[in-house]
Amino acid sequence: MKTRLGGERSFRRFALITLGIMTILSLLPVILIVIASFTDENSLIANGYSYFPAKWSLDAYFYMIKQAKLITRAYGISFFVTITGTLLSVLFTTTLAYPMSRKDFKFSKILTFLVFFTMLFNGGVVPSYMMWSQFFHLKNTIWALILPNYLITAFNIMLVKNYYQNSIPDALIEAAEIDGASELTIFWKIVFPLSTPVIATISLFTALKYWNDWVNALYYITKPQLYGIQNLLLRIMDNIQFLKSGGAGEIAGAAMVDLPGTSVRMAMAVVGILPIILIYPFVQKYFIKGVVVGAVKG
Numbered sequence: 001m002k003t004r005l006g007g008e009r010s011f012r013r014f015a016l017i018t019l020g021i022m023t024i025l026s027l028l029p030v031i032l033i034v035i036a037s038f039t040d041e042n043s044l045i046a047n048g049y050s051y052f053p054a055k056w057s058l059d060a061y062f063y064m065i066k067q068a069k070l071i072t073r074a075y076g077i078s079f080f081v082t083i084t085g086t087l088l089s090v091l092f093t094t095t096l097a098y099p100m101s102r103k104d105f106k107f108s109k110i111l112t113f114l115v116f117f118t119m120l121f122n123g124g125v126v127p128s129y130m131m132w133s134q135f136f137h138l139k140n141t142i143w144a145l146i147l148p149n150y151l152i153t154a155f156n157i158m159l160v161k162n163y164y165q166n167s168i169p170d171a172l173i174e175a176a177e178i179d180g181a182s183e184l185t186i187f188w189k190i191v192f193p194l195s196t197p198v199i200a201t202i203s204l205f206t207a208l209k210y211w212n213d214w215v216n217a218l219y220y221i222t223k224p225q226l227y228g229i230q231n232l233l234l235r236i237m238d239n240i241q242f243l244k245s246g247g248a249g250e251i252a253g254a255a256m257v258d259l260p261g262t263s264v265r266m267a268m269a270v271v272g273i274l275p276i277i278l279i280y281p282f283v284q285k286y287f288i289k290g291v292v293v294g295a296v297k298g
Helices: 002-037 041-047 059-066 068-101 108-120 125-135 154-167 170-178 183-191 193-212 215-220 229-238 261-295
Strands: none
Touching: 002 261, 041 261, 059 068, 059 261, 068 108, 068 154, 068 183, 068 193, 068 229, 068 261, 108 154, 125 215, 154 193, 170 183, 183 193, 193 261, 215 229, 229 261
8 A cells, every 4th residue: 555655656746747847848938038028139139049148128118118009909909809709609609519419409410410520621711711701791800800710610519519418417407497497598507607617618729719810810801900919920020110110101100210120029929928828827727627528528
């Protein structure tokens, strides 16, 4: 017995040390980006990226403050798209997964097949672009950043469906039906409240996709007023002159100064990932349970 306990403790120590090392290695690139954003531009050009820069500087952040209007608007677009898209995605995903999870629903297998089919095949980029831009006329609208690609994904639907089947007792639903509850009442008052782990999980997945998305704007947006923070960062990386001119001349009288180009890119990267870093700890406790239970085959 003592030998077994000693082996378990040794394994736990080994696992903790291994995970600690992997965590540190994962954080090193992020730390380097943060340090680079506070590094003097000339030092970056002369010495490259370093964890111990020769000279520190706040020029990148001072310049970002000067361009606060452009950056604030991009932040607002990203927040609106992420929050709205995530809420709609959770609503549609959970409501579609519910009938698929019910064994007494005769079309559940057909729905499951149709959803699973979309995981294997899709129409491609050109048909999708034609559908959203010419049929639905979403080009250069805020909905072009919300509806295509991320609103409903087959993976999330299957994850929620399996969670319903494995975590919501059939007896509980049957008892509600005996009491005269409608399907809508069962879903909103029983199934949905008991699905917090998987809802938090798909919310995190979806929010990350929306926040980091730059493809939809690349395809469907040509107005700089609708650029989110990721697309603003992309424009800066492609051409630093975009920020110098205040977003294609949107900020009148923008001063043409020597822009700390490389450090600004790093500062923008820090600004882009900061909200996710702040939000993740609040949903992390639900994340593992939602993935593990939802991934089990129903």
